[in-house]
Amino acid sequence: DEPTLPFGLSEVHGDGSGVGEAHRMLPQALNDRLREQARRLGVSLASLCHLAWGQVVARSSGRQQVVFGTVLFGRMHAGTGADRTMGLFINTLPVRLDLDGTGVAANVRATHRRLCELLAHEHASLALAQRCSGVAAPAPLFGALLNYRHNTPAAMAGSGTDDGLSGMEWLGGEERTNYPLTLSVEDFGEALGLTAQVVEPISADRVCGYMQRALEQLAEALEHAPNTPVRELDILPAEERTYLLEDLNRTAAAYPSERCIQELFEQQVRQAPEAVALVHEDEELSY
Structure with a gap:
C-alpha cells in the first residue's frame, strides 16, 4: 500500500544524463561461496541475490517490508515455439520481501518460493500489478529494480570469427531505465559482477559496495549461523562505516x-x- 523508495528517490525525470553508472566484479571466493550455499539449500543463486538486494533496499529506505521490481525472462510460460519466436519478451514485476526476524536460511527459501510463484504471472502487465496493489496511481509501485541476467563471458564474446562478428566495429552502447536505482547482477557462469545505475547525487559505486557487503554477510550467515535474523545483515563496507562513525565524528576541540x-x-x-x-x-x- 506504499511504494518503497531507497534514498528517498522518487519522481525522477529526464534523459538519463544525470545517471551515474558503476561496474565491479565480485571476488572469486565470494562467488564460489554463494554458489555453494545456493546448491546446499536447493535454491537458485538469483534467490540469494534478490534477498541481498532486498536488504540494501530495506536499509536505504528505512523499511522492513520492501517491494522492488525484478526483471523476468518472459519465455518460461510463453507456449510452444517461444524459443524460436523473435521479439522482446522480458517483463518487470514487483516482488515483496519481508526483512524481519526470520532466520537467513528460512528467508532464502521464502524468497525462492516467491520468485517461483511470480513466474506464473510473467506476462502480467505492470499496470495490472498496480491495480492489484493498494498504491494509488500515479505513484510508482517501487523505485528500485533488480535485473539478474546470464551473460556470455567477455573472453568468449567477440573473440574471433566463430561468433559471426568478424569485420564488425563496436561503436558503443548505453542502457537506461525509468527507475532511479537499478542494479544488474551479471552471472558469467563461474563469476559474478555488478552493474549499478543510480541518479545523482547517490554514488553508483557505493551502491555496488552495499550489495557486495550484503552478499558477503549473507554467505557468512548461511555458513556459520543460518538462524541469524535477516534484518541483522549489514550493508556498510568497513571503509564507509569508519568514515561515517569515526572520520565525520572527529570533532575534538581544545x-x-x-x-x-x-x-x-x-x-x-x-x-x-x-x-x-x-x-x-x-x-x-x-x-
Whole structure:
C-alpha cells in the first residue's frame, strides 16, 4: 500500500544524463561461496541475490517490508515455439520481501518460493500489478529494480570469427531505465559482477559496495549461523562505516579542561545569555 523508495528517490525525470553508472566484479571466493550455499539449500543463486538486494533496499529506505521490481525472462510460460519466436519478451514485476526476524536460511527459501510463484504471472502487465496493489496511481509501485541476467563471458564474446562478428566495429552502447536505482547482477557462469545505475547525487559505486557487503554477510550467515535474523545483515563496507562513525565524528576541540562544566556554562551565560542553548522539536531554550 506504499511504494518503497531507497534514498528517498522518487519522481525522477529526464534523459538519463544525470545517471551515474558503476561496474565491479565480485571476488572469486565470494562467488564460489554463494554458489555453494545456493546448491546446499536447493535454491537458485538469483534467490540469494534478490534477498541481498532486498536488504540494501530495506536499509536505504528505512523499511522492513520492501517491494522492488525484478526483471523476468518472459519465455518460461510463453507456449510452444517461444524459443524460436523473435521479439522482446522480458517483463518487470514487483516482488515483496519481508526483512524481519526470520532466520537467513528460512528467508532464502521464502524468497525462492516467491520468485517461483511470480513466474506464473510473467506476462502480467505492470499496470495490472498496480491495480492489484493498494498504491494509488500515479505513484510508482517501487523505485528500485533488480535485473539478474546470464551473460556470455567477455573472453568468449567477440573473440574471433566463430561468433559471426568478424569485420564488425563496436561503436558503443548505453542502457537506461525509468527507475532511479537499478542494479544488474551479471552471472558469467563461474563469476559474478555488478552493474549499478543510480541518479545523482547517490554514488553508483557505493551502491555496488552495499550489495557486495550484503552478499558477503549473507554467505557468512548461511555458513556459520543460518538462524541469524535477516534484518541483522549489514550493508556498510568497513571503509564507509569508519568514515561515517569515526572520520565525520572527529570533532575534538581544545577547551579549558581544568574548569568544571557548570563554570564553563556560567561563562557562556555571561558572554551570550540569549544565544540558543537547546532545541527540541519546536521549543528553544537560551543559555
